[in-house]
Each structure stands twice: as structure tokens, then as C-alpha cells.
Amino acid sequence: MSRVQGLAPASLRRVCDTDQFAFKTTAELPFTKRIFGQPRGTRSIEFGVEIDSPGFNIYVLGLAGTGRATTIERFLQEKAADSPVPGDWVYVQNFQDLRRPRAIRLPPGKGSRFRDDMAALVESLKRGTPEAFSTEEYQEAHTSIAQELEAGRSRILQEVRQKASEQDLAIVGTPGGLVITPVADGQPMDLETFRSLPAERRAELDAARGALQRELEDALRAISGLEQDAREKIADLRRSVAASVADRLIEPLKERYDGHEESLLHLDLVRTEFVEHVDDFRPEEEDDEPASPPGAKGDPFRRYLVNLIVDHSRSTAAPVVVESNPTLRNLVGRMEYEVQFGVPTTDFTNIKAGSLHQANGGYLVVRAGDLLGNPHAWRAFKRALSDGVIRIEEPATDSVATKTLDPEPIPLDVKIVLMGSSALYYSLFGLDEDFPKLFKVKADFDADMERSPENENEFALFVAARCHEEGLRHFEKGAVGKIVEYGSRLAGSQKRLATRFGQVANVVREASYWAGDAGRETVATEDVTRAIKEHAFRSNLIEERLRRQIDDGTLFIDTSGEVVGQVNGLYVVDIGDYSFGQPSRITAQSYMGRAGVVSIEREVKLAGPIHDRGVLTLVGYLGGAYAQDQPLSLSASLAFEQNYTGVDGDSASSAELYALLSSLSGFPINQGVAVTGSVNQWGHLQPIGGVTEKTEGFFEACLSRGLTGEQGVIVPAANVEDLMLREEVVAAVAAGQFHVWAVETIDEGLELLTGVPAGERGEDGTFPDPQSTVHGAVQARLHQLAIELEAFGKDEPDSKAGETDS
Numbered sequence: 001m002s003r004v005q006g007l008a009p010a011s012l013r014r015v016c017d018t019d020q021f022a023f024k025t026t027a028e029l030p031f032t033k034r035i036f037g038q039p040r041g042t043r044s045i046e047f048g049v050e051i052d053s054p055g056f057n058i059y060v061l062g063l064a065g066t067g068r069a070t071t072i073e074r075f076l077q078e079k080a081a082d083s084p085v086p087g088d089w090v091y092v093q094n095f096q097d098l099r100r101p102r103a104i105r106l107p108p109g110k111g112s113r114f115r116d117d118m119a120a121l122v123e124s125l126k127r128g129t130p131e132a133f134s135t136e137e138y139q140e141a142h143t144s145i146a147q148e149l150e151a152g153r154s155r156i157l158q159e160v161r162q163k164a165s166e167q168d169l170a171i172v173g174t175p176g177g178l179v180i181t182p183v184a185d186g187q188p189m190d191l192e193t194f195r196s197l198p199a200e201r202r203a204e205l206d207a208a209r210g211a212l213q214r215e216l217e218d219a220l221r222a223i224s225g226l227e228q229d230a231r232e233k234i235a236d237l238r239r240s241v242a243a244s245v246a247d248r249l250i251e252p253l254k255e256r257y258d259g260h261e262e263s264l265l266h267l268d269l270v271r272t273e274f275v276e277h278v279d280d281f282r283p284e285e286e287d288d289e290p291a292s293p294p295g296a297k298g299d300p301f302r303r304y305l306v307n308l309i310v311d312h313s314r315s316t317a318a319p320v321v322v323e324s325n326p327t328l329r330n331l332v333g334r335m336e337y338e339v340q341f342g343v344p345t346t347d348f349t350n351i352k353a354g355s356l357h358q359a360n361g362g363y364l365v366v367r368a369g370d371l372l373g374n375p376h377a378w379r380a381f382k383r384a385l386s387d388g389v390i391r392i393e394e395p396a397t398d399s400v401a402t403k404t405l406d407p408e409p410i411p412l413d414v415k416i417v418l419m420g421s422s423a424l425y426y427s428l429f430g431l432d433e434d435f436p437k438l439f440k441v442k443a444d445f446d447a448d449m450e451r452s453p454e455n456e457n458e459f460a461l462f463v464a465a466r467c468h469e470e471g472l473r474h475f476e477k478g479a480v481g482k483i484v485e486y487g488s489r490l491a492g493s494q495k496r497l498a499t500r501f502g503q504v505a506n507v508v509r510e511a512s513y514w515a516g517d518a519g520r521e522t523v524a525t526e527d528v529t530r531a532i533k534e535h536a537f538r539s540n541l542i543e544e545r546l547r548r549q550i551d552d553g554t555l556f557i558d559t560s561g562e563v564v565g566q567v568n569g570l571y572v573v574d575i576g577d578y579s580f581g582q583p584s585r586i587t588a589q590s591y592m593g594r595a596g597v598v599s600i601e602r603e604v605k606l607a608g609p610i611h612d613r614g615v616l617t618l619v620g621y622l623g624g625a626y627a628q629d630q631p632l633s634l635s636a637s638l639a640f641e642q643n644y645t646g647v648d649g650d651s652a653s654s655a656e657l658y659a660l661l662s663s664l665s666g667f668p669i670n671q672g673v674a675v676t677g678s679v680n681q682w683g684h685l686q687p688i689g690g691v692t693e694k695t696e697g698f699f700e701a702c703l704s705r706g707l708t709g710e711q712g713v714i715v716p717a718a719n720v721e722d723l724m725l726r727e728e729v730v731a732a733v734a735a736g737q738f739h740v741w742a743v744e745t746i747d748e749g750l751e752l753l754t755g756v757p758a759g760e761r762g763e764d765g766t767f768p769d770p771q772s773t774v775h776g777a778v779q780a781r782l783h784q785l786a787i788e789l790e791a792f793g794k795d796e797p798d799s800k801a802g803e804t805d806s
Contacts, residue, residue, distance in 0.1 A: 004748050006712065006739040012725045014494035016481035020453055021460060025522050027474040029464035033078065035071040036462050037449035037499040045072065048441035049079050049363075049415060055440045057385065057416040059368070061425050062445025063500065068419055069322070069365070071501070076320045076363045076417070083318035086361020089310040089410055090114060091348045092266055093303045095273045101307075101348035103408040104262045108312040114263060115306040117256070121249055122301045125274070125281065128245045133238075133282045141237055149230040156219045156226075163215065167208040171216065178216060180209045242278035246271045270304050302349065309333070309353035310360065319362035323355040326366050328377040331356055332384060333392040335405055351407055356381075356390050359414050368420030368428075385438050388412050448491040448498050451484075455497055459484050459504075466505050472512035475523040482528035483507065489724040492692065503577075507531050529727075539578035546573075546582055551704050556641060557583050558671035559702045559711060565589060565663035567753065568674035569640070569655035570698060570713070571647075572690035581690065581697020583674050585641040586652060588659035592785050592792070593635030597622070597660065600639040601647050608648025617650070618657050620681035621746070625775070626782050628765060633786040636660055651688035654679040654716075657746060658753055665770075665777035667754040672711040673741075674698040675749065677719075683746040687718035692725055699729050699738055707732060712739030714749050750774045 023029055035042050041060065048058035062068050088111025091101045106114055132138065161171050170183045182189040182205045194202065250271050257263040274281070280300040312319075323330060333354035337344040355364060372378055376395055384390050389409035418439060425442070428435040449455055460480045467474045475483070486507055490498030498504065510531035515523040549555035557568065569586040572579055599615045601607035607615075615638065623632050638656050640647050654677040662669045676694045678686040695713045702711045715723075720742045732738040743749045747758035759773025767773055770780035 004741050004743055004752055006733070006741055007720065007723075009730050009734040011720055012723050012730050012733060012740060013727070014451070014485070014488060014724065016456060016484040018477045018481040020456065021477040021480060023460070023477060025474045025476055026460060026464035026467050026480065029461055031468035032461055032465055033074040035075055036458050036501065037455060037497065038071075038445050041443045041445040042075070044441055044443035045075060045417075048417075048443065049076070051441075054388075055385075055437050057439045058418065058441045058443050059425055059439040060417060060419045060443045060445060061422045062419075063421075063447050068445050069367075072365060072417060072419070073320060073322055076365070077317075080318040080320050080362055081316075083362065085312050085315045086318060086413075087310075088112070088308065088312055089353075089357060089360070091307040091309060091351050091407060093348055094408075095269055095303075098347075099404075099406050101351065101405060101407045102266070103410050104266065105410075106260065106263065108315060110260075111306075111308045112311050112313045114257070115308040117253055118304060118306040121253065121270075122304050124249050125245065125304070126301055128249065129242070129278075129281045130283050132241045132245045138237070138241055142234060145230050145233045145237070149226055152226045153223050156222050160212070160216050160219045164212055167212065168205065169209055169212055178220070180212050180216060182209070238278050238282060239275050242275045242282075243271075246274050274304070302347070305349055307349045307351055309351060310357050317362075319359050320365070321355050321359035321362070322365045324367075324370070326355070326371040326377055326381070327374050328380055328393065328395050330354055331377050332380050332390055333357055335392065335394065335407075345403065346405060348405065348407070351392065351405070354390070354392075356384055356412060356414065357410065360390070360410070361413055363415045363417060365417045365419065368418045368424050371418070372424070382434050382438060384412055385416065386434065446499060448493070448496040451488055451491075451493075451495055451497045456484050459487055459497060462501060462504070463508055466508045467512070470509070472509060473515050473521065473523050475508075475511070475528075476525070478525040479511065479523045479528050482525050483511075485724065486528070486532060489692065492689065492722055492724070494721045494724060507535070510535065536578065539575070540580065542573070542575060543578075543580045543582075547700060547704060550583075550701050556585050557701055558585075559705050560708060561671045562668035563671055564666060564668045565659055566671070567655050567659045567662070567669050568671065568698065569652040570674050570676040570694035571649075571652070572693045572697075579690070579693055581692075581694035583698050583701050584643065584652075586638065586655050586659050587641055588636060588638050588656070588663040590634055590636040590660065590663040590781075590785075592789050594633055594789070595635040596632075597634075597636045597638065600637055601643065606643065606646045608646065610650050611648050611652070614650030614653030614678065615656065617679065617681055618653055618660070621657065621679065621683055622660075624681055625683070626779055630783070630786060632782070633789050634664075634782060636663065649688075650678045651676055651690075653677075654685055654746065654749065658749060661746075661750065661774060661778055662754065664781045665754075665774045666781070667756050667774055667777060669753045670710070670755070672702070672708060673714060673753055674712075675714045675753070677714070677716040677743075677749075679746060685716040685718070685743055685745060685749070687716050687722070691715050691719040691722050695723065695740060696726060696729055699732065702738065703732075707737040709737050712741060714741045714743055714752055717742040717744045747775075 041062070045058060045060070048056055060068055060072060085108040087105045087107055088109065090104050090106065090111050092104060094100050094102045104114075157171070164171055164180060168183055169180050170188060171178050172181050172188060182194055184193060194205075197205075250267050254264055254267050257267070277300075331354045333356075334352050335346050336350040336352060337346045338350065339345070371381065376393075380391075380393050387409075388411060390412050391409045392405075392407050394404060416439075422444075428439075460477075463475050463480055463483055466472060483504065484497065487497040487504060488494055490500055490503060507528065511523050511528045514530045514534070515521075515527040518527065520527065546555065550557045558566075559568075565588045567586050568583045570581055571584055573582055597615065597619050599607060599612065602612050602615065626632065638660065640652075655675040657679055658669060658675060674694075676688055676691065678688050680686055695715065698711075698713050702708075723740070725740075729738065733740060741752055743752065750756070750758045754774060757773050759767045759775040761767055761775070767776040767779050770776040
């Protein structure tokens with residue numbers, strides 16, 4: 001009879017004491033947005049947010065599903081509410097260097113006003129400029145300059161013509177310009193007539209023509225000077241008209257933005273540029289140069305527009321931006337292109353902001369895994385944080401190079417919250433030299449918290465918050481108790497509560513749905529129970545398929561009877577959002593030889609390193625227990641029967657040892673009992689993971705074949721407080737139909753499995769009678785194998801000697 005008694009039902013599940021709750025339903029509880037169950041993470045985030053020093057950005061570690069993203073965003077929203085609204089940012093044309101648009105910061109809300117004012121200015125300039133150049137005053141002044149030019153030109157030419165006439169010469173216009181030619185009877189002389197003149201006369205005319213030619217050239221130079229003077233007068237006139245238009249429209253704007261130096265500077269630059277380049281805007285006149293093809297230069301007034309890239313006109317707090325797709329362009333901004341005459345072109349109005357611009361002056365939340373998936377984005381991200389400015393960078397491409405811009409960088413003042421796994425954090429910390437300088441605050445989000453009365457009430461507040469915020473049915477306090485118990489089950493411990501609030505919130509939502517389905521106004525305990533069962537039903541197809549294979553005998557599992565060298569081990573199958581326990585047959589064979597203990601899984605490379613470690617630990621136990629006065633001479637094999645996918649972990653090492661000791665001793669193992677637990681070299685059982693799922697997995701296998709009252713599971717005593725069994729399993733234990741035994745040593749487990757005492761080593765180092773104790777039988781068997789092996793060796797011919805003789 002075993003000395004180990006089965007665990008009491010109360011030890012198998014920690015029930016929540018709902019009498020501690022001072023409410024009937026969660027409707028009585030206040031709504032709160034604070035982070036639950038993360039004091040370390042919360043304090044770290046508070047510190048990281050408050051400290052205003054370079055590099056104190058925050059990396060939040062933790063498992064997915066702990067509610068990090070939602071809770072951090074809410075937390076930052078609360079912090080941002082007390083922070084000032086940052087300024088707006090605009091890009092404007094840089095008239096000195098068109099490739100480097102200027103960035104201007106304006107007070108919050110003034111950016112959109114400045115954009116609208118400049119757009120209105122452009123419209124006014126479009127209307128006012130043609131009107132100003134169509135006035136009678138301008139036309140008269142322009143005509144006066146033209147008439148003055150024409151009068152001067154006529155006077156100068158007339159003087160030259162008069163001198164030519166006096167010398168029988170005339171100035172004639174030709175396609176090649178003005179030429180001087182002799183005349184006869186008032187008409188230009190042809191070549192034959194000229195040649196018929198006496199030589200002396202021809203010489204006189206040639207001399208006179210040469211002298212007059214020099215005077216004509218002087219006259220043409222004088223006319224050119226007059227034309228230049230006229231052009232300058234006309235340019236001055238046009239600039240004067242443009243200045244009057246610009247001053248009339250821009251001066252009121254300068255009064256509106258008085259005190260903001262950057263805006264005033266830009267308005268002055270706009271005025272200067274408009275006046276100096278008024279020919280781009282005025283209507284065409286007769287004396288203009290030939291125009292460019294229509295549309296070749298686009299809208300000339302576009303250069304005076306304002307590109308508002310960050311607008312806080314409707315903001316009441318500092319920005320909190322969550323970037324879900326942190327590509328290079330989404331982070332640092334981008335430039336869009338327009339196609340004109342088949343050529344991609346761009347200007348400052350096509351600059352688009354990134355999330356760093358939008359979060360500037362506030363907080364930016366990014367998932368580390370997504371960010372590192374874009375190497376160009378990660379490098380640009382680090383540069384922005386290191387340099388303290390946002391530079392818009394275009395990704396490198398293999399396409400034909402196009403003209404692009406190099407916008408003025410914008411100063412960066414943002415607190416970054418990077419979320420990722422612990423493994424990624426430590427990898428970055430060790431491999432990226434910039435990372436420790438840029439992320440000096442580590443906020444570690446734990447996967448669970450202590451199950452204390454205070455934290456159970458925290459769970460109630462969390463449930464209430466979900467109901468208030470999402471309009472769910474409120475929970476009765478009994479239903480809250482079931483949520484607390486579900487939290488312990490998720491944590492895998494009676495003493496802990498899971499902080500994977502994403503999963504907890506899903507159960508809250510589903511329970512509210514099932515309460516409505518049942519016609520209840522509030523959520524009762526049965527609604528929570530149904531939500532958990534319905535989720536399991538939607539997810540447990542694989543579990544049912546495996547159980548069906550056990551029932552029909554395809555998967556060999558015995559739940560009754562006794563077999564030598566065979567035991568039911570247990571393992572956990574994890575399929576994402578659902579995990580379940582499953583029994584597995586483990587067998588052992590022992591025989592004469594010196595091969596030692598061989599794991600078949602290890603030999604065929606189906607075992608992982610932790611499992612191999614467990615097997616070697618098992619060998620250490622055998623040596624310590626049975627090879628103190630003689631070598632350990634045996635050959636044995638261990639196998640997970642019908643295992644075709646692989647095995648890892650050491651939670652089956654105790655089961656493998658039980659099977660091996662049964663094979664060596666000849667004492668059979670009760671097949672109605674399953675085993676889990678890791679063993680050390682001293683034979684002590686060590687805690688393992690998934691004890692709840694493993695226990696329930698064997699219970700289901702036994703239940704489908706019929707509970708006998710003799711079945712149960714052996715677990716390490718250190719795992720008792722990790723049990724959070726389903727209520728039907730606890731009920732079966734209470735009815736004596738199923739058992740859970742907690743053992744501390746291999747010896748205790750042997751007695752439960754074989755019904756035979758393990759036996760204690762005597763003072764002479766030997767174990768008791770091999771007929772009545774397991775250890776005695778094992779020792780006797782090992783001694784017998786050693787003798788037989790020695791005798792077999794003597795009967796074998798000396799192969800080496802034979803080889804030498806030959």
C-alpha cells in the first residue's frame with residue numbers, strides 16, 4: 001500500500017472568494033483606464049515619459065496579449081493631456097535654392113491659418129495683377145515710354161539721313177539691316193549706273209559712304225542705348241506696379257503675423273520675389289519676348305503657396321501616434337511626384353509628413369519587430385533620434401534618376417515607445433551599438449501578477465472597465481470570480497493571475513454575448529463557463545481527433561491493467577490560442593550488454609537537447625543508486641511509441657525512469673496511472689510546465705473509456721500550487737472516480753505505480769529482498785546481467801589475438 005495519499009479536491013483548483021467583492025455587479029465600479037498588474041512596467045514608463053534627457057526613450061518588453069499596446073496608448077493619452085500642444089509645421093518655397101524648401105514652425109492652429117492666408121493671397125494676386133496692368137495710368141506710362149523711345153530713334157536716324165541726302169546717299173533698310181547706297185534722281189543707284197560714273201565721282205561717293213557708315217554705327221549704338229533705357233524704365237514701371245499690388249495685399253498679412261519672425265521673413269521674401277519676377281505673372285504685351293509653350297512652367301503662383309504638413313488646429317493635447325506600418329516613408333515622410341510632359345517632377349507642395357512629424361512634441365509608439373523588418377527605416381529612425389532632426393529620405397531605387405528635393409530638416413522632440421519581445425531587446429542591446437544609447441529605459445511587462453485580494457479586485461475593475469467602455473453587459477460578482485479563476489488558469493498557478501488582458505478581455509466579451517443569448521441583463525457564472533467551453537469547442541478539433549484515435553485503438557494508450565516496462569507519459573500540444581494535454585506510451589527494454597541507456601528518439605534525431613539532458617540525468621541516477629560497488633553493466637532502450645514528429649523537454653524523464661526500473665525489476669506498472677515530472681540525479685521530482693493541461697488530458701482519455709476509480713495522474717509535489725483543473729475534473733476527484741497524487745521522489749512514484757515498496761538501502765549498501773522491493777529487484781537484476789556478461793565474455797574467442805596470429 002502506497003504511503004502517498006491523493007490530493008484533496010480543494011487542492012486542485014483555487015476558487016475565488018466572491019464575498020470579498022463589495023459590489024453586486026460591475027456597474028457599481030468606476031471606469032478607469034489605468035494599467036493593471038504592471039507596477040514595474042508602469043513606473044518605468046512614468047520615469048521614461050517624465051525624464052527630459054537625450055536617449056531616454058522606452059523599450060517595452062513583454063509577451064503579446066498582455067495588453068501592452070492598448071494600455072500604453074491609454075496611459076500616454078492621459079500623460080499627453082497634461083502636455084502642451086506642439087506647434088504646426090509648414091514647408092515653403094526657398095527662393096534662393098529651389099531644391100531646399102524651408103521649414104517654418106508656427107504656433108498650434110496658426111499653420112492652417114497661414115496656409116489659407118497664403119492661398120487667399122495667391123488668388124488675390126491672380127486677380128489683382130492683370131487688373132493693375134490694365135489701368136489707364138499704366139497704359140499711359142507705358143505708351144509714353146514707347147513714344148519717347150520712338151521719337152529718339154527717329155531723331156537720330158533723321159540726322160544721319162539728312163547728312164546722307166546732302167552727299168547723294170541714302171539709308172535703305174534690308175533684311176540684313178540698314179545699308180548706305182548712292183542715289184540718282186532720288187532713287188537708289190544700281191550697280192551698272194554706279195560703275196558708269198567717272199572714277200573720281202565713284203571715289204568721292206565711296207569716301208562719303210565710309211564716313212557716313214561710321215556715323216550710322218554711332219547712331220545705332222545710340223538707339224540701342226535708348227532702347228535699353230526704355231526697357232529699364234518699363235521694368236521699373238512694372239516693378240512699381242507689382243510693388244503696389246504686393247504691398248496692398250501683403251501688408252495686412254504682416255500685421256496679422258506681427259511677432260512671428262519666420263512668417264514675416266517669408267512674406268518679405270514673397271514680396272521681393274513677386275516684384276523681381278513680375279514678368280512671370282503680368283499679361284503679355286506687344287514688346288514681350290516669345291512665350292514658352294502653354295503649361296511649360298505650370299502655375300507661376302504655386303511657388304507662393306504653403307504646404308501644411310503638421311496641423312494641430314484641432315488638438316487639445318500633445319500627440320500620441322501609433323505607427324502600425326513603420327516603413328521608411330511612413331516614418332520620415334516622403335515626396336510625391338507629378339508627371340509633366342512625360343517627366344516626373346516635384347516641388348515643395350508635394351512633401352508629405354511621416355509619423356515622426358505627426359508625433360513631434362509628443363509620443364510615438366512602434367512595434368520593434370515591424371520596424372526591424374524594414375532595414376532602411378530602422379537606420380533612418382536611429383539617425384533621426386541621434387541627430388535630433390527629421391530628414392526626409394527617398395529610398396534607393398534602380399530606376400532612372402529624377403530631380404528631387406532636399407527639404408530643410410525639422411527639429412525632433414519626441415518620446416519613442418518601442419514594443420517588442422525580451423529576446424529582441426537583448427539581441428539589439430548586444431548587437432546594435434546605437435540601441436543602448438537611444439533606448440535607456442526598459443519597461444518590463446510581466447506575464448502574470450500575484451493573486452492577492454487586492455489584485456482580484458483589480459481584475460474586477462478591469463472587467464468593469466471593459467463593460468463601461470465597450471457597452472457590454474455588466475458582470476455579477478460570481479461571474480467576476482470565474483474570470484479571476486480563468487486568470488489563474490492562464491497563469492498556470494493558483495498563486496498568480498495572468499496579465500494577458502487581451503485574452504481575458506475576449507472571455508469578458510464572449511460571456512456578455514452568451515448572457516444576451518440566454519436573455520439575461522447581467523453576466524452570470526454560467527455565462528463565463530459557457531464562454532470558456534465554447535472557445536475550447538471552436539479550437540479543439542485536433543484534440544478530439546487524437547482522443548478518437550485512442551478510443552478506437554489506433555493510438556495505443558492503456559487506461560487499465562498492468563504491463564512491465566510500459567508507462568503513460570504526458571505532454572502538452574500547443575496550437576496557438578489553445579493548448580491541451582495528451583498521454584503518450586513510453587516503453588523500456590533492458591538486456592545484457594554494455595551499450596548503456598539508449599534513447600531511440602535521440603538516435604534517430606527526433607529528440608531535442610533538453611530531452612537528451614533528461615536521459616543523461618536518468619543515467620546519473622542509475623549510477624548513483626546501483627553502481628557504487630560494481631560497474632553499471634547493462635543495455636537498455638527507451639522509446640516514445642508512435643512518435644513521428646519529435647520530442648523535447650525533460651518533463652518525461654521520471655516516466656522514462658519508471659519504465660526502465662519496471663523493465664529491470666520485472667514489477668508491472670499500473671496503466672491506469674499517468675506520470676509527469678522531471679527527475680534529478682538524486683531521484684527528486686522537479687516541477688514542470690503544463691501540469692493542468694496534462695492532468696486534464698489523461699482524465700479525458702480515461703473518461704471516454706469509463707472511469708474506474710483507480711485511475712489518476714502522478715505530478716511533482718512542487719507543482720500542486722500550479723493546478724487549476726476544470727470543475728468537472730475536481731468533481732470526479734471528489735467522487736473518488738479519479739485521483740491526483742503529488743510525489744517528491746521517484747521512490748514514492750514507484751510505490752504508486754507498482755504497488756510494491758521501493759525499498760531503502762541498508763547499512764551494507766544493498767537493498768532489501770528483490771522479491772518484495774523494486775530497488776532490490778533492480779539491483780539483483782543488474783548484478784545478474786554483470787555476471788552473465790562476464791561469463792559471456794570468457795566464452796568469446798579473442799578476436800584481436802586471432803587477427804594477430806593470422
